[in-house]
Structures are given as C-alpha cells and as structure tokens.
Amino acid sequence: MLRVVPLGGFEEVGRNMMILEYVPPGKQEADRLIIDMGLRFPEEDTPGIDFIIPNASYLKGKERTIRGIFITHGHYDHMGAIPYLAGPLRNPPIFATPLARGMILKRQEDFPHTPKLEIHTIDKRDRRPIRLGPFSVEPFHVNHNIPDSIGLAIGTPLGTVVHSCDFKFDFKPIGDEPADLQRIAEIGSRGILALLSDSTGVEHAGHSISESVIFENLDPIFREAPGRVIMSTFASLIGRQQQAFLLAEKYGRKVALEGYSMKANVEIAQGLGYLKIPKGMMMPIEDAERLDPKRTVILCTGAQGESNAALMRIANREHRVIRIREDDTMIFSSSIVPGNERSVQYLKDALARQGARIFHYKTLDIHASGHAYAEDLKLMLSLVKPKFLIPIHGQYSMLKAHAELGQSMGIPREYTAVGYNGAIIEFNRERIQVRDEQIQAQYVFVDGLGVGDVREVVLRDRQMMAQDGMFVIVAIVDRREGRVRGEPDVISRGFVYLRESGPLLAEARKRVKMLVEQSGKMKPVNWTYVRDNIREDLGKFFFQKTQRRPMVLPVIIEV
Structure with missing residues (x-):
C-alpha cells in the first residue's frame, strides 16, 4: 500500500511538505520519504508571527522510518522550515540540487545551535536513481522561476509515482534550460501509477508566459529610462535578476544590490554559475546615489510591501543612502501575494508622490508566474500518462479544478484524489481513496525564538487587541x-x-x-x-x- 500524507501545501499556497509512505504486505510499519519542508509567511490575521511551518507531530516516534528528504527547489515555501524541523526529526539525509543546497546551507548559518545537516547534492544530469530502502528516486529538470528545479520519479514496489514540483514549461527561459520533455516522456512511457502535479496555475487558461517575453518587455523600459532604474522582485527570482544584469550591460549601466536575502542569493547563484555577471558591473549602494543616473540600476527586495525591506525604507525616506528622484523609473517585477495588496498599494503611492514613474505586472507583462497554466498541465498529463492523479500545491478550489482538468483528459473520476492538509491518500495498483481519518496538520507558528508556543488562543488575543x-x-x-x-x-x-x-x-x-x-x-x-x-x-x-x-x-x- 502507498500513502500520500500532506502536512502543508494543500488548501493553501506555501508551507509545502508531504510524506510518501510505502507499507509492505502484511506489515504495519511504513518506509517514508519527505518531499519539501517549507514555510509560509504571515498574513494580516497572524499579527506578530514571523513564519508558519508544518506540524510534524505525526512523525514523532517514526523518525527512524524516514529514508530521506528531497527538496525540489530553493524557495522558502519548499525548504524554509528545515532549520526548525530537521533536528527534531533526527536529521534524516537531505537531497537537493546545487543551488537549493547552497541556499539551505546559507540559511542554516542563521541557526548556529542546530545540528549539522547531512545534505547530499543531486546531479540532475545523472540518470542513476538514488536508492533509499524500497524507494528509487530519479530527478528530472523542470522550469520554475528559480533555476535548478526538479521533479521526481519515485520508484516503489507497487509502481512509479511522479512528483511534478512547482513547474512550468518555458521553451525560451532566461538563465536556465528548457524543461526536459524528452526525459519526462521517457519516464511516462514506463507506466506511471500516480502523478502528483502542481495546481497553483490551473485557473489560468492557455500557457504560462515565457521569461523571454518578460525580457522583451523590460528592454524598452531600460532603454528609455531618463534616469535610474529601480527594479524590485523576489530575492529568489534568479532568472529575473539575470535579465536585469543583461539589460544593464546592454545599456551601459552598473547595478547595485540592496536587501540581505537578495545579496546572499546572488552570491550563491553567481558562485555556482547560475548567474552571469560581467566583471566590474556590480557597485556598492552608495555609488547609486553618486553615479550618473542614466548609468545606474538598483536591484532590491520589497516588492510585496514588507515593512523592513529595502524598497519600503526607500519609499519612506528612511534608507541610509537612496532617495527617490523625479526621473527614477520603478519596476515591480513580481505579482502581489494575496494579503499584501494594501501594503503594495501604499508603497506605489509613496513612490509616485516622490516623482517615480511606476511599471508593474498589471500595466505590462513584466512578471511571469512560475506555475503551469491549464494547457501546461494538460501537456504534463499527456507526457506522464498516469493511472491516478493527485493534485497538489494550491487552494482547495485549485486542487478540485485540476482534478476536473484531469477528468477532461480521460482520467476516470474515481482515479483522481483531492486531498487536504492532514489527509491520508491511500492507493495501490487497483484503487485510490482519501481515508476518512486525518492527522494533525494545523499551523505551527514561529514567533521570535519560540516555535509552536503561540497557540490559537494567543493569536485570538492579538487579533482582538489589533481590532478593538x-x-x-x-x-x-x-x-x-x-x-x-x-x-x-x-x-x-x-x-x-x-x-x-x-x-x-x-x-x-x-x-x-x-x-x-x-x-x-x-x-x-x-x-x-x-x-x-x-x-x-x-x-x-x-x-x-x-x-x-x-x-x-x-x-x-x-x-
């Protein structure tokens, strides 16, 4: 019997963590693989909270059955909870591609008192499977909005289970190779028992936008900017940062980075060869205020309106160096994470009042989702040809819509399973079901040094004080x-x-x-x-x- 047990990432976007269990015939104890170990950032209804992480209490007493943890890419919603959960789980071996590994180890530096991680590097070009107990794991290359993202083909005694990772198909990516469709098709030709596929973009028709389209739309903004270009995006959007460096080189500009996480990620990505930065292009942030504005690019964090991020400090005139000028061009190269709309609007208003000209994803295609749209999801289904479909990653309505998409592609309704956090999705070669019982999967809040000590009653008190x-x-x-x-x-x-x-x-x-x-x-x-x-x-x-x-x-x- 096989079981998929989501601890996060279902009924939400973020906090991704799931367990794949294999129970041998006649036995009660399972062998387990963990896929991803991410966090979620707080929203307006969680005042004072730093992060939200998965509840791993289900694994207490089962630590020795965990064969390994596979991290599909270097985003915090897939690897950010490792410092909080790996130690209590007795440090199972972690497997990650070079960029994700570098980001994990960099983050671990902020937690010097945690046990040293046992982390192994995945070479996705090596087709030899990683064997862990009854599992054999083969990574394959997919596109996302960070390089080095992988899906997983997991061999088990009952059949192969494919995990898509967060993915899209981009045939002209920037700073990455196109997804390995030939490899995915070859895996699919073996006969796939179940596909666990990303659902975040299912409600969008057509194909997701290529990063090359974003590059084409950013080009005239850089070319026609009368002064400095200030571009804000996610710190982990390595491909978008590469576009900024390419355009800066094309138009004779130098680049200053601002934001701790962005500086750290650029350093890691450049060291591993995922970012190509011409020699002499980087400059300290102090020079961005002194240099000819027509030769200056500032690349910074804070496009979500985070109160302590670089862009908010610039907008509030609290930055130690940078002040907005009337000829500045401001680019928000990211979408708005739900819950951040008000703070992002305040940010845009503050910048506009100081004279900046603002571009964002609603006025021009200068941000592309890293998630597959409906036609991309159909292509994945056509390549993999699974018997069972288990939609993953997204709100419940997204999971349901993905199941219906699979049914339109010929997968019988009884062969699709729509789960939720804490569900036990059980299947063998003949059938699949979501069991009636469920496990604990409620939020665990990280507040300062406390992990899990802020319960719902404390949060209600904070909400009450914030409201009245x-x-x-x-x-x-x-x-x-x-x-x-x-x-x-x-x-x-x-x-x-x-x-x-x-x-x-x-x-x-x-x-x-x-x-x-x-x-x-x-x-x-x-x-x-x-x-x-x-x-x-x-x-x-x-x-x-x-x-x-x-x-x-x-x-x-x-x-």
Whole structure:
C-alpha cells in the first residue's frame, strides 16, 4: 500500500511538505520519504508571527522510518522550515540540487545551535536513481522561476509515482534550460501509477508566459529610462535578476544590490554559475546615489510591501543612502501575494508622490508566474500518462479544478484524489481513496525564538487587541471592608482616547466599584469570580456604548 500524507501545501499556497509512505504486505510499519519542508509567511490575521511551518507531530516516534528528504527547489515555501524541523526529526539525509543546497546551507548559518545537516547534492544530469530502502528516486529538470528545479520519479514496489514540483514549461527561459520533455516522456512511457502535479496555475487558461517575453518587455523600459532604474522582485527570482544584469550591460549601466536575502542569493547563484555577471558591473549602494543616473540600476527586495525591506525604507525616506528622484523609473517585477495588496498599494503611492514613474505586472507583462497554466498541465498529463492523479500545491478550489482538468483528459473520476492538509491518500495498483481519518496538520507558528508556543488562543488575543484595543482597570480593595479605595485607575490602548471619554470612563469606574462592593459582602471573597464578572460586565457595557469589543483586563489589588 502507498500513502500520500500532506502536512502543508494543500488548501493553501506555501508551507509545502508531504510524506510518501510505502507499507509492505502484511506489515504495519511504513518506509517514508519527505518531499519539501517549507514555510509560509504571515498574513494580516497572524499579527506578530514571523513564519508558519508544518506540524510534524505525526512523525514523532517514526523518525527512524524516514529514508530521506528531497527538496525540489530553493524557495522558502519548499525548504524554509528545515532549520526548525530537521533536528527534531533526527536529521534524516537531505537531497537537493546545487543551488537549493547552497541556499539551505546559507540559511542554516542563521541557526548556529542546530545540528549539522547531512545534505547530499543531486546531479540532475545523472540518470542513476538514488536508492533509499524500497524507494528509487530519479530527478528530472523542470522550469520554475528559480533555476535548478526538479521533479521526481519515485520508484516503489507497487509502481512509479511522479512528483511534478512547482513547474512550468518555458521553451525560451532566461538563465536556465528548457524543461526536459524528452526525459519526462521517457519516464511516462514506463507506466506511471500516480502523478502528483502542481495546481497553483490551473485557473489560468492557455500557457504560462515565457521569461523571454518578460525580457522583451523590460528592454524598452531600460532603454528609455531618463534616469535610474529601480527594479524590485523576489530575492529568489534568479532568472529575473539575470535579465536585469543583461539589460544593464546592454545599456551601459552598473547595478547595485540592496536587501540581505537578495545579496546572499546572488552570491550563491553567481558562485555556482547560475548567474552571469560581467566583471566590474556590480557597485556598492552608495555609488547609486553618486553615479550618473542614466548609468545606474538598483536591484532590491520589497516588492510585496514588507515593512523592513529595502524598497519600503526607500519609499519612506528612511534608507541610509537612496532617495527617490523625479526621473527614477520603478519596476515591480513580481505579482502581489494575496494579503499584501494594501501594503503594495501604499508603497506605489509613496513612490509616485516622490516623482517615480511606476511599471508593474498589471500595466505590462513584466512578471511571469512560475506555475503551469491549464494547457501546461494538460501537456504534463499527456507526457506522464498516469493511472491516478493527485493534485497538489494550491487552494482547495485549485486542487478540485485540476482534478476536473484531469477528468477532461480521460482520467476516470474515481482515479483522481483531492486531498487536504492532514489527509491520508491511500492507493495501490487497483484503487485510490482519501481515508476518512486525518492527522494533525494545523499551523505551527514561529514567533521570535519560540516555535509552536503561540497557540490559537494567543493569536485570538492579538487579533482582538489589533481590532478593538485593550482596556485595563486597576482597583485597590480594602480586604477587611471589601470596598474600593479611591477611584480605579484606567489604561486604554487602541480603544478610546482617555481625555475625550470622561463620561464613559466615569461610568466604567462606577460599575467596577459596585461589582467589587457587592461581592465584598460575601466571605470569603472569590476574587477570580469577581474579575471574570467585571470583565463580562464591562465588555457588554462597552459594546452597548461603542459597538466595540476591547480586551478587558481587570486588576484587583488587595490591601
């Protein structure tokens, strides 16, 4: 029996991690492979959270059954959780292509107290399979928006399972080779039991845009820019960065990098030969303010409106060197990640007010998705010819749409399985099903040095404070008489402005004194009950008067 157990990446975009299990006949214990170990970035409903990672509690006690971890490419949503999860899983061997390996090791430098990783380099040109227990794994080259991305053909005693990785088919990529369609077709000709295929782009008709089209559209922007070109994109978009260097060379410009993650990725990619940068083209960021604007390109992070990223600091005039000028050309060469729309719009407005001319993906094709569109997904199905289809990577509606696409290509409905995080998708040579039971796969939050110590109740408290504020009332109570001494003190944060809310606060103090003195007549006094009673009473009172629900924190000090 084979099982696919997604711990993340289903019903969401990001946090990709899944387990492939093989259970031999007559045995209970499985052999396991892990594919990817990614994180997800926080959104507006997760205040104060740094990252969200998969819940690996299902693997507790099963560590010795993990044969290996395969990382399909160097994006954080596929490898960013390694520092948090590899150690607790007793450091299984990790397999990654050179660029992904370099990025993993660079990230690991930020976690000096974690155990040293056992990481092996995958040479995707070597067709010899990697054998791990009952599994034999053959990587094959695909296109994505980062070089060195691979799909996996995983041989098992029941048949071959193909994992597509995040992929697209780009026949004219920049800084990469076209996907190896011949190799994929050769794998498909052997007979494929199941295809696990990327669903993120399924709702887009046609084929995804080639990076060569992006290059053609960026060219006139660089050529006609009256001053500096400031281009912001994802730090891991190595191919797009290569285009910036090529165009800078073509039009006699030098390039300054800004953003820690971008500098690190460029250094790794250049060292491994994935980025070709002419000698003398790079310059320090200080020179970008002094050099002739017509000879300057600034390549930076922050296109998603991140508060601490380079571009936001430039827009807010907080950058230590760069100030926006009226002849600057600003290129947002990335799409907007859902949830970031407001911060990106603020960023564009701030730059426009300072005179920059702005280009983005809605005005011109200057960003291409790294994910296969509907026709690309059909091509993958035609090449692989699987018996079963398991859509992966995307919101539930995307997974469902991909299953329906597979059915339109001739795969019977009962041979498609739409899963979810925590599902157990079970199959053999004859049938496939999503079992009724599920495992724990809820979010694990990383907040500072804490991993998993922020639970839903803490997040709800943060959300409540962010929405309606906090109201603290401190009452000093005479233990013998059961009366409040003086007037209760009030602290309000994000609820009401104290100087303009005298009547409301006076009534709140009056209610607290009344509730304390009513309870003080009963001996012994249950002060926990009194605090809960004050919290409930003031909560109702404030909602009645303001239609807001602040977090009410009563403090009673006995003297």
